Amino acid sequence: MSNKAGSRNQHPGRSAVDESDLSPKPLSATLLQEFQNLKDKFKNEDGEEIKESPYQHLEKATVLQECRIFHDAQVVTQNPRRCCQMITKLLFLLVKGESFSSAEVTEVFFGVTKLFQSKDVNLRRMMYLFIKEVAETCNPDDVIIVTSSLTKDMNTGEDLYRANAMRVLAKIIDATMLGAIERYLKQAIVDRNAFVASSALMAGLRLFQTCPEVVRRWINEVQEAVNSSSDMVQYHALSLLYKIKQHDRLAVSKIVQQLSKGALRSPLAACLLIRYTSQLLHEDMTSTNAKASYQFLENCLRHKSEMVIYEAAKAMCHLPGVERNDLNPAITVLQLFLSSPKPALRFASMRTLSEVAVLHPLSAAKCNDDMELLVSDSNRSIATLAITTLLKTGTENSVDRLMKQISTFMNEIGDEFKIVVVKAIRELCLKYPKKHRVMVGFMSTFLREEGGYEFKKAIVDSIVDLMGAIPETKETSLLHLCEFIEDCEFSELIIQTLYILGSVGPHTQSPSRYIRYVFNRVILENASVRAAAVSTLGTFATRVPELRPSIIALLKRSLADEDDEVRDRAAILQQTFSAFMDDAELKFVIDEPMPFTFAGLERSVRAYVSHPTYNSRTAAPLSFASLPIVEEAYVPVAAANVRAGTKKKTGAAANSATTEAGDENQVQAADPAAAVYALPQFAKLGRAFRSTAETSLTETEMEYVVSCVKHIFTDHVVLQFNVLNTIDDQQLRDVKVNVEVGDPDAYTVETVVPAAVARYGEPAACFVSLKRGAEGDYSSVTLSCELSFKMLQVDSVTGEVDGSARGFDEDFPLEDLELATNDFMAKVSLGDFRRNWDSVGTDGEVLEKFALQFKKKEEAVAAIIDFLGMQAVDGTQTVAPDDAGPKKPHTLHLAGVFVGNVPVLVRAQIQMDDANTGVVLKMAVRSQSKEVSQIVAECIR
Secondary structure, three states, X not given: OHHHHHHHHHOOOOXXXXXXXXXXXXXXXXXXXXXXXXHXXXXXXXXXXXXXXXXXXXXXXXXXXXHHHHHOHHHHHHXXXXXXXXXXXXXHHXXXXXXXXXXXXXXXXXXXXXHHHOOOHXXXXXXXXXXXXXXXXXXXXXXXXXXXXXXXXXXXXXXXXXXXXXXXXXXXXXXXXXXXXXXXXXXXXXXXXXXXXXXXXXXXXXXXXXXXXXXXXOHHHHHHHHOOOOHHHHHHHHHHHHHHHOOOHHHHHHHHHHHOOOOOOOHHHHHHHHHHHHHHHHHOOOOOOHHHHHHHHHHHOOOOOHHHHHHHHHHHHOOXXXXXXXXXXXXXXXXXXXXXXXXXXXXXXXXXXXXXXXXOHHXXXXXXXXXXXHOOOOOXXXXXXXXXXXXXXXXXXXXXXXXXXXXXXXXXXXXXXXXXXXXXXXHHHHHOHHXXXXXXXXXXXXXXXXXXXXXXXXXXXXXXHHHHHOHHHHHHHHHHHHHHHOOOOOHHHHHHHHHHHHHHHHHOOOHHHHHHHHHHHHHHOOHHHHHHHHHHHHHHHHHOHHHHHXXXXXXXXXXXXXOHHHXXXXXXXXXXXXXOOOHHHHHHHHHOOOOOOHHHHHHHHHHHHHOOOOOOOOOOOOOOOOOOOOOOOXXXXXXXXXXXXXOOOOHHHHHHHHHHHHHHHHHHHHOOOHHHHOOHHHHHHOOOXXXXXXXEOOOOOOOEEEEEEEEEOOOEEEEEEEEEEOOOOEEEEEEEEEEEEOOOOXXXXXXXXXXXXXXXXXXXXXXXXXXXXXXXXXXXXXEEEEEEEEEEEEOOOOOOEOOOOOOEEEXXXXXXXXXXXXXXXXXXXXXXXXXHHHHHOOOOOEEEEEEEOOOOHHHHHHHHHHHHOOEEOOOOOOOOHHHOOOOOOEEEEEEEEEOOOEEEEXXXXXXXXXXXXOEEEEEEEEEOOHHHHHHHHOOOO
């Protein structure tokens, strides 16, 4: 052993020499011995093989030093394998993220160019790969040097050189040099060698990103390549052909129509054609070629390639508004693939069926028997998809059996798959509420099992959702959550659960049973959880007077807590309970939320004190009712930009203008009606209720760019017209807008305040005040507008008047302006929507039902928000993927304040109609005034 060890010390990697080594051995035995010795080098002390790259410990300086062999012509020509190993090391360092200086890159790049003198095929391929990798980081002047060598390779008789040289040139060449090789690339596209033709097409795809006009000239060669006998050439040719014509829908339609008749032999090209066909059908299902396109997809289901069959089935399943009968051929094919021996094919078909089950559960239910067999599949991804799809398509009688099947493999899958299963169980429970005990009990079991934060949060969120949708689950679900926080390691989930306990617990039959779980958190948890528990105890004491004395005694313990937040909350609650004995007062102080967020409160106070009439000495006591409404969604719109071609200001004038514009935007952001307050003509109007977003009345390319902001007051509307003169040799004076009201009984023009002058490039503002007529009439009115001014000719350089100082009267027509009902609605979220909804009551409620002509729920939601002019709350403005099905309704919550400080809440339900051609809207509007609710409901048009 000592001799052997010593020998190893002298010759690392070799075994000790003994007499047996001197005898001749067969070549195979010698090779096996060498391989065994090499393998022993990569073993650790326990004899286990070390799985690490032989290049793992490379040093950049050493590799750069070794790369000097590239300059040795003898090594390059006689030992190309060594050069290949050096390029491999360089590529490894690049991929690993090693940074090279420009000098180092240039030196190595020049060394690699010396390798062109070698005729070794493998070395040449490594050179091509290296040049492509460093081309983007290398100096462009250095890259040009290698272009001539690559061009020479492209014109040789060696197909391998030609193909790879074209790929490299396409990456490193610029538009100015492309003309020199364009002829060669066009010829290569129709080359008889498939590798060369495919490489030329790939070069075209890359060059299309930088030189699209040049590549478009290759259209004839590309169309010829589509008919190639090579599968790969067909695929790349079709890709490039579509890239060239992608913006011409008619041309793409012709390509699809021609090639769908059976001209493609390549399975990859057929898959591409299926995707292009599907895209056309998505854009317009009623086109003249829609029937032929669908027939092509159905014919592809009988293709000999499984890849093409699956692609066609997937495309058919994702067609918009597809009927169940049209899905049957695709479902049949996917069902056959479920029993395929190939895991990839089983997974793909299972995933597509899972997507189909969301929109067409009855169609996917035909495959339930096959999917149940996949629950025990060795691939856990397939098994998870199978069980979640069964949950979507299962019946009420199969719930118990499905729960048993899920429990057998839940511990064998990762958290990301468990989350998918939990969400599917939640949907099934909403579908069959009578089975809530089984499914909620199942989820609560896994709350006590091992799992990460996201998995546990998914379960808690699902249980909370079910509590809101199925009232019968509240009691049992709260107990499950209480048991969960007794042994929970995630503070965020404990705090969330405590909030839920405070919201729901006091309204249960026996609120006292939850106090123990809450108080345990005060004793056992960290500071943030203790603070949340104290607040929850205060909520119980406020809402359940019978428990108040006991809870007050428990809160005394927290007065000596080591954390400031916990002590402060406990002290505030103790003081509040001793100061207010009336339950109504207690609920107002502790339980009722503020009507503003803190950010909204700050904006309102700033707007209140910035009004010109505010005086801190004479101002009335500040209250929520006296604060102005400041919209959360308000974004000030900058003045229209000067159209292209106008001259820019320079020097100090430009800096001064920039500063003034910045200050003006800040004032506008603080209060958009500040310009109105500055005019004494409107001082009697008081404070503006809200200001709308800017509405353009002209195109931005016009000589005079005009936009309007509507400032809403109690009985008046002030129109602020922002005018921008974009003609450098004209100056406008006495600028005003003549407004004609479509309905004189609704509004009358009261005051017109013109702008004195509108110089080139400087925005000016004129104002028109409208007095509202009949009280309570907020119907939409169309206003005809015309810009009127005196036009003076001025010197375009100095701005001085050139000619008559009187000017000429001019009129400039503007687009009509609509004063809509939603202009009188401020977009403000009013806090907890559910609590506010219940507190408003049904006295001022208005129920309406509408049929809207929208093809998608997303479009309908956006239009409803726009029609009503209200703020979407609780994230309901986004249609979740789970609600995307045509038969599943989406609920939209809206909040706002109508003029006169009347809070308004809207709960809308949007669902596709039976024919999937439109949307059915069911809407409930609540406010303190039934008249206001009716006005808001009539905004839908």
